[in-house]
Amino acid sequence: MKRIVEKKSIQNKLKNMKNILRDYFKTNILFMTFFFSSVINGCLLRFLTVKNYFDGGPILADAAVALIIGAFGYFIKPKNQIKYFFTWGIIFTLLCVINSMYYTNYLSFASFSLLETSLQVIDVGDAVVENVMELKDFCYIWQLFALLFVHHMLKKRNYYARVSKIEVGKVRALNTIVVGLILVGLFISTLSSTDISRLSKQWNREYIVMRFGAYTYQLNDLIATAKSQLNPLFGYDANAKAFREYYDTKDTTHEDNEYTNIFKGKNVLVIHAESIQQFTLDASFNGVPVAPNLKKMASEGLYFSNFYSQESVGTSSDSEFTFNTSLMPASSGTVFVSYWDREYISIPKLLKEQGYYTFSMHANNGTFWNRTNAHKSLGYDDFYYYTKDFEIDETIGLGLSDKSFFRQAVPIISNIKEANEHFYGVLIMLTNHTPFSDIVNFSDYEVSYKYTKINEETGEEETVVAPYMEGTKLGNYFKSVHYADEALGQFIQDLDAAGLLDNTVIVIYGDHDAKLKKSEFVRYYNYNHETDSILNEDDPNYQAVDYFSYELNRKVPFIIWTKNHEYQAEITKVMGMYDVLPTLGNMFGFSSPYAFGHDIFSVDENVVIFPDGNWLTNKMYYSQSKEAGKLLDSEETVSVDYINYYNELSEKAISISNSIIVYDLIRKTNESRAIATQG
Ligand code: GP9
Ligand code: MN
Numbered sequence: 001m002k003r004i005v006e007k008k009s010i011q012n013k014l015k016n017m018k019n020i021l022r023d024y025f026k027t028n029i030l031f032m033t034f035f036f037s038s039v040i041n042g043c044l045l046r047f048l049t050v051k052n053y054f055d056g057g058p059i060l061a062d063a064a065v066a067l068i069i070g071a072f073g074y075f076i077k078p079k080n081q082i083k084y085f086f087t088w089g090i091i092f093t094l095l096c097v098i099n100s101m102y103y104t105n106y107l108s109f110a111s112f113s114l115l116e117t118s119l120q121v122i123d124v125g126d127a128v129v130e131n132v133m134e135l136k137d138f139c140y141i142w143q144l145f146a147l148l149f150v151h152h153m154l155k156k157r158n159y160y161a162r163v164s165k166i167e168v169g170k171v172r173a174l175n176t177i178v179v180g181l182i183l184v185g186l187f188i189s190t191l192s193s194t195d196i197s198r199l200s201k202q203w204n205r206e207y208i209v210m211r212f213g214a215y216t217y218q219l220n221d222l223i224a225t226a227k228s229q230l231n232p233l234f235g236y237d238a239n240a241k242a243f244r245e246y247y248d249t250k251d252t253t254h255e256d257n258e259y260t261n262i263f264k265g266k267n268v269l270v271i272h273a274e275s276i277q278q279f280t281l282d283a284s285f286n287g288v289p290v291a292p293n294l295k296k297m298a299s300e301g302l303y304f305s306n307f308y309s310q311e312s313v314g315t316s317s318d319s320e321f322t323f324n325t326s327l328m329p330a331s332s333g334t335v336f337v338s339y340w341d342r343e344y345i346s347i348p349k350l351l352k353e354q355g356y357y358t359f360s361m362h363a364n365n366g367t368f369w370n371r372t373n374a375h376k377s378l379g380y381d382d383f384y385y386y387t388k389d390f391e392i393d394e395t396i397g398l399g400l401s402d403k404s405f406f407r408q409a410v411p412i413i414s415n416i417k418e419a420n421e422h423f424y425g426v427l428i429m430l431t432n433h434t435p436f437s438d439i440v441n442f443s444d445y446e447v448s449y450k451y452t453k454i455n456e457e458t459g460e461e462e463t464v465v466a467p468y469m470e471g472t473k474l475g476n477y478f479k480s481v482h483y484a485d486e487a488l489g490q491f492i493q494d495l496d497a498a499g500l501l502d503n504t505v506i507v508i509y510g511d512h513d514a515k516l517k518k519s520e521f522v523r524y525y526n527y528n529h530e531t532d533s534i535l536n537e538d539d540p541n542y543q544a545v546d547y548f549s550y551e552l553n554r555k556v557p558f559i560i561w562t563k564n565h566e567y568q569a570e571i572t573k574v575m576g577m578y579d580v581l582p583t584l585g586n587m588f589g590f591s592s593p594y595a596f597g598h599d600i601f602s603v604d605e606n607v608v609i610f611p612d613g614n615w616l617t618n619k620m621y622y623s624q625s626k627e628a629g630k631l632l633d634s635e636e637t638v639s640v641d642y643i644n645y646y647n648e649l650s651e652k653a654i655s656i657s658n659s660i661i662v663y664d665l666i667r668k669t670n671e672s673r674a675i676a677t678q679g
Pocket of ligand 2: 274512
């Protein structure tokens with residue numbers, strides 16, 4: 001008997017619950033539309049970007065954010081609630097669209113700190129438009145249509161009038177907030193200390209979106225950006241202390257090696273080779289190499305064949321910065337735009353101490369990447385740029401063609417040589433800049449696949465041309481690199497003819513990869529010329545392009561070359577842009593106490609730390625966001641301690657380097673030293 005009563009009471013309770021839920025859903029339709037569409041879009045964004053399909057954590061976080069934000073809608077009269085939900089719908093949709101676009105282009109997520117930086121990007125014109133737009137980036141807009149459609153239906157059915165009679169807004173708002181907070185609590189209980197530390201540091205953006213969902217990421221980013229604006233005011237003491245401790249315990253001893261002072265007193269011309277990746281040096285089509293001049297110089301000089309750029313969102317400007325200072329790029333925003341006025345120890349400044357005249361040259365306008373200010377701050381005596389010093393007589397892609405740029409540069413350098421005993425100059429190339437589409441109008445380099453076969457009807461041998469990379473972005477990239485390589489080859493000849501190579505060291509670096517999609521490489525590696533199609537994945541010859549192979553292939557060339565080829569070697573040790581200052585410093589006789597890189601000839605095992613916390617040694621590429629590594633030699637093994645050691649090292653370097661930038665710690669240290677000396 002007792003059992004029957006109990007069963008009935010449970011049944012009644014369930015029934016009651018069902019009725020409550022039914023009534024709830026029936027009278028909260030607009031809120032529910034907002035809630036579910038927001039959660040679905042949050043998931044969709046992750047599905048289309050970081051691809052963590054089955055992780056409950058970020059769904060919980062997205063749901064909590066949508067509940068808490070949605071809850072405040074109840075403070076508004078039902079008939080007016082659409083205005084509130086639609087406004088948030090626009091914000092959430094924009095957030096998804098922008099992040100999706102950003103990921104399409106940079107494989108990372110957008111940040112409020114980039115608002116200032118992105119104004120720089122507008123100058124790049126068609127490069128942005130052509131790269132940015134993909135249909136899938138706009139699929140989130142359905143949320144807005146759903147909200148309008150549901151609102152329209154509800155209005156037609158007199159829903160708002162009915163609901164206003166029963167809805168006590170404040171109670172609903174509070175109840176919803178409580179449920180939201182319970183979800184927050186549940187979510188927090190799933191977090192590890194690493195998750196929390198990464199959320200506060202914010203540089204591992206991919207990881208944060210994977211773990212916390214896009215809405216929490218963006219909210220956190222907003223707080224981090226606001227904080228970084230106020231940073232110079234807050235947190236100085238703790239960061240300055242960490243900085244002092246780091247350098248107090250850092251071993252800065254350097255022993256001489258066979259390259260010490262080999263180039264002391266020689267002139268330097270650095271070529272910033274826009275978007276040139278290392279694999280192009282080994283590529284050829286129909287027997288014609290893509291980059292024969294670079295290849296030749298690599299074989300005649302010191303060639304660092306595992307050299308990686310360490311750029312962040314500041315792309316070209318980040319590479320210029322890291323090349324010249326051996327510091328990492330800023331964790332939020334870009335140095336050239338937001339932190340150009342800090343004090344840095346740089347190659348131009350160090351060579352100036354040895355009596356060098358230092359200059360930079362670029363055929364874009366001087367304001368791009370705030371170079372007019374940033375180059376001064378880096379210590380260049382002069383910056384030669386369009387519109388000041390170059391005439392636009394041939395335009396390809398973004399601006400003046402590299403061939404014309406170099407042609408016009410030679411007489412300027414000749415004058416510089418006349419007027420100065422020693423010089424250090426950096427020439428920033430431009431033509432090989434994404435989207436590489438204009439180059440087809442100037443290049444006759446073919447990226448097709450030509451082969452011979454017997455014509456079945458005539459029985460004679462004939463040449464067949466399969467399109468291969470023609471008409472693809474990677475194909476255009478090869479044409480573009482071929483052009484840049486020709487320009488470079490001609491420049492070296494012209495420098496020689498002008499007598500400018502005799503006492504000069506040429507340094508060439510690719511500033512970053514070309515940001516090409518994996519699918520472009522799939523075609524390049526797996527093309528079947530006979531059928532003009534891509535091999536099936538199960539074909540034994542199929543070469544997959546996975547995350548690690550793609551990342552490893554992002555390396556760029558780094559070459560140190562002299563006319564008489566006194567120093568020839570291929571250096572296979574992994575090397576990063578931040579190793580340039582110490583390595584050249586060893587050769588030219590300068591050094592920076594704040595360098596994060598190393599003289600490559602002085603280290604046993606080098607590590608390249610990327611701004612997102614990933615790192616690379618000659619043994620392993622490790623991704624901190626994926627918490628996975630790839631051994632470069634499958635026969636080798638590494639221990640967990642090895643991985644932990646480099647994880648910690650990377651985090652420390654990124655953090656200290658960022659403090660130097662944000663808190664202007666080099667200037668502060670010099671000032672306190674000066675005061676101490678006076679005292
Ligand atoms: C623009 C050029 C390109 O002047 O240096 O910059 P990027 O888009 O590569 O940062
Ligand atoms: Mn660049």
